[in-house]
Amino acid sequence: MTSTNQKNLEAKNAAYSAQFSKGDLALPPAKHYAVVTCMDARIDPCAAFGIDLGDAHVIRNAGGCAKDALRSVVISQQLLGTREILVVKHTDCGMLTFTNEDAHKAVKENLGPAAAVELATLDFLPFPEVEQAVRDDLKYLKEHTASIREDTVVSGWVYDVRTGKVKSIA
Secondary structure: OOOHHHHHHHHHHHHHHHHOOOOOOOOOOOOOEEEEEEOOOOOOHHHHHOOOOOOEEEEEEOOOOHHHHHHHHHHHHHOOOOOEEEEEEEOOOHHHOOOHHHHHHHHHHHHOHHHHHHOOOOOOOOOOOHHHHHHHHHHHHHHOOOOOOOOOEEEEEEEOOOOOOEEEEO
């Protein structure tokens, strides 16, 4: 059975691919940077941050967590030449609303004891305050010199989901 979302994907892709003209872009990002941001559906990183197709790697995960994105960041830097990382978290993030204990309890209740055992050591990486979480991610990346180039420019930002504005976090 094909879902409405699958049908929408096919229809929208048909329209997109009929007008697509950028199949000759190089594999490495043209502007040599990566953005680590949240998977939240209210964020359109390309539109909000002015990223054109082929400019940058956009790495998304729950909370825009640098630790969770490390594998992709290392590939971006070591194999594809990026030299800058922008970490962008956002206001009203779902990661602010629970603890690891809450997540583990939900797994057990919703998926059963076997899943709870399988995921018992998983850190869901929630955080209680968004600006401090950005600072923590910046520190993590800057201290991860075994994986991240020392000359990498790393900056942190908070995107406001209500206004669309970003704020630099030092």
